[in-house]
Amino acid sequence: MRINNNIVAKTTTRMLSEKQESMSKGMERVNSGYRVNRSADDTAGLAISEKMRGQIRGLGKAMTNTQDAMSMVNTAEGALHETHAMLQRIRELAVQSANDTNVSSERDKIQLEVKELIKNIDEIAKYTHFNTKQLIDGSQKNEFKFAIGANKDEIYGLQIKNMDAQSIGVDKVDLSTRDGAELAINIVDNAIETVGEERSRIGATTNRLEHTLQNVRLMHDNLANSESRIRDADMAEEMSKVIADKIVMQTGIAMQAHANTEAQGILTLLGVR
Secondary structure, eight states, X not given: OOSSSOHHHHHHHHHHHHHHHHHHHHHHHHHHOBSOSSTTTOHHHHHHHHHHHHHHHHHHHHHHHHHHHHHHHHHHHHHHHXXXXXXXXXXXXXXXXXXXXXOHHHHXXXXXXXXXXXXXXXXXXXXXXXXXXXXXXSOOOSOEEEEOSSSTTOEEEEOOOOOSHHHHTOTTOOOSSHHHHHHHHHHHHHHHHHHHXXXXXXXXXXXXXXXXXXXXXXXXXHXXXXXXXXXXXXXXXXXXHHHHHHHHHHHHHHHHHHHHXXXXXXXXXXXXO
16 A cells, blocks of 8 residues: 555545536536536537527517518508598599589589598698608608618618609599599599509518518527527536536545545554554
């Protein structure tokens, strides 16, 4: 037995130190929920994870942007729905005024209603806005730009035309005469078609944004799952490792005590107490 160098005790101490460090890292992973807490844990994995996190957060904001864009587009479509309803009413009045059973005073009353409807069409165009942005009065010279992705240039643009009475051609409709009423029917038909075309474009945009939103959600979930597999800890596995390290440490402590007891036995043989 060697007494100058207690090899067994030193080996046991080294192994206890290693297991203590391993158990500390395991407890850190269990407490944080992450397999990778610092670059030393997995250099490549951390770099990939951070890139994915940037994409995940970008996609999260893209979902919000897309939903906001849908709200804006729906606001414009709702306004044009009312414009359509008023145009239909003007056409109905034009057909009524074109009938020669009406006298001049009755046509004048019809024209008063038409003037109010035209005024209302202008007010809808002027006061329809989203987050203070005017939507259908033609003041937005450039396209509305919607950031619907996590990266540069993932942009969707929409230009909404001016939908006031003058732009759709009904600002000078006059039903006070039969000839005016006859002419107005064609004018209003053209205006109804113009507004219908704009509503169709807006409706197509809404459908595209809905599909875009579903796609962004899918990409977000898939990336989040991938990032989780790289960075998150398997709690069952980590707990098993911690328990195994704890058992080894307890065994090591017992072995170290035994090794020290053997050295103490030499002193007993020499009669040293």
